[in-house]
Amino acid sequence: TSSAPPLHVVVLMPLRDDWASAAELIRRLDRTVASYPCTLDVLLVDDASLQVCNGADFQSQLTAVRTIRTLRLRRNLGHQRAIAIGLVHVQQNMTCDAVLVMDADGEDTADGALQLIRAFSEINRNQDTGAIFAERSRRTESLLFRSFYQIYKMVHRLLTGVRVRVGNFSILPSSYLTTLVVMSEMWNHYAAAFFRSGLPFTTIPIPRGHRIAGRSRMNFVTLAAHGISAISVFGDVVGVRLLIASMAGSLLALLGIVAVFIVRFFTDMAIPGWATYASGALAIILVQFITMAISFTFIMLSNRTNLSFVPLRDHSLFVAGVEIIYRND
Structure with a gap:
């Protein structure tokens, strides 16, 4: 008992x-x-x-x-x-x-x-x-x-x-x-x-x-809002993961540009005009990934200095x- x-x-x-x-x-x-x-x-x-x-x-x-x-x-x-x-x-x-x-x-x-x-x-x-x-x-x-x-x-x-x-x-x-x-x-x-x-x-x-x-x-809208709220709690983790993904994308785009350069000038495989379009597209992707990486970095830094709502x-x-x-x- x-x-x-x-x-x-x-x-x-x-x-x-x-x-x-x-x-x-x-x-x-x-x-x-x-x-x-x-x-x-x-x-x-x-x-x-x-x-x-x-x-x-x-x-x-x-x-x-x-x-x-x-x-x-x-x-x-x-x-x-x-x-x-x-x-x-x-x-x-x-x-x-x-x-x-x-x-x-x-x-x-x-x-x-x-x-x-x-x-x-x-x-x-x-x-x-x-x-x-x-x-x-x-x-x-x-x-x-x-x-x-x-x-x-x-x-x-x-x-x-x-x-x-x-x-x-x-x-x-x-x-x-x-x-x-x-x-x-x-x-x-x-x-x-x-x-x-x-x-x-x-x-x-x-x-x-x-x-x-x-x-x-x-409904779908409230479910999406609910899900975003849950993900936002891990904002710094999400930011770091997206930063790493952006940096990895930038690296792949840069490697792609290097590969286009090698094919264009050191092989006979290049199709006329192909290298210009390919390198241009990859350069645009590279700039976008770099911009995303910089944006995520500044967002994370600003969030760490903001005074949040304390219940x-x-x-x-x-x-x-x-x-x-x-x-x-």
């Missing part, structure tokens, strides 16, 4: 107008976690919803959930930045053992949340520390969406050297927040910023669920207020 107190988890859910889904997901989460030694405080980060939250939708007989809060933002920032602001709020205003980050639409399931909580508790029992991310074992989107997603994963791996395996669905020790809230990369992409932090983590396979209500706003310092600019809409007394 163990006398350890129940695990106290803050559930962080960014949302925009998905109030009905969030209310149902919280009820499912409460039923699923009720038999486990765990208490939950839910923080809904309201990303400037157009629909007003109806507090009555959240007035259920909950067991594990102690409070439900809404953190309203002044403008729509997107779910990645909503997560960043939510983590700062938790770090500054709430006490907990762990933070569970999940979407409010139901695609991150209550059963999956319990899997993460159980795995986190097991780590704690072993006197270890680390975050746990859900690695998607099954996706429910259309074939076209999955095809573009595979292309994005290949491009991400090629540019950054990091394999895309996870999304936002994760649980992390509250002690990690001290590091994460001062990372400017958090403003662009939560998961990518976490990997960039170097903090230890592991993954467990969890299938993706279905939306509870409404339709997903994710801990700047988050309050976007916070309109906090409201407790449910309390289990």
Whole structure:
């Protein structure tokens, strides 16, 4: 038998107008976690919803959930930045053992949340520390969406050297927040910023669920923007890789010009007029590669001197207020 107190988890859910889904997901989460030694405080980060939250939708007989809060933002920032602001709020205003980050639409399931909580508790029992991310074992989107997603994963791996395996669905020790809230990369992409932090983590396979209500706003444009945000977190790595590629291209173009020169003046293989066109085309390519290399160099140098957005310092600019809409007394 163990006398350890129940695990106290803050559930962080960014949302925009998905109030009905969030209310149902919280009820499912409460039923699923009720038999486990765990208490939950839910923080809904309201990303400037157009629909007003109806507090009555959240007035259920909950067991594990102690409070439900809404953190309203002044403008729509997107779910990645909503997560960043939510983590700062938790770090500054709430006490907990762990933070569970999940979407409010139901695609991150209550059963999956319990899997993460159980795995986190097991780590704690072993006197270890680390975050746990859900690695998607099954996706429910259309074939076209999955095809573009595979292309994005290949491009991400090629540019950054990091394999895309996870999304936002994760649980992390509250002690990690001290590091994460001062990372400017958090403003662009939560998961990518976490990997960039170097903090230890592991993954467990969890299938993706279905939306509870409404339709997903994710489309090709938003997927592309989301992917670019993730890649931007590794901007310096991408810059170095592209710089090396540009230098390699310049070298190949220069070798091509030398080869044209040798063929033209030291062999009888040259076709009249061929050397002029070939060397001219290669010279243009050489200039372009050199220009790209110089551009990447100056971009990387300027980025290292710019003062970036720091969530801990700047988050309050976007916070309109906090409201407790449910309390289990």
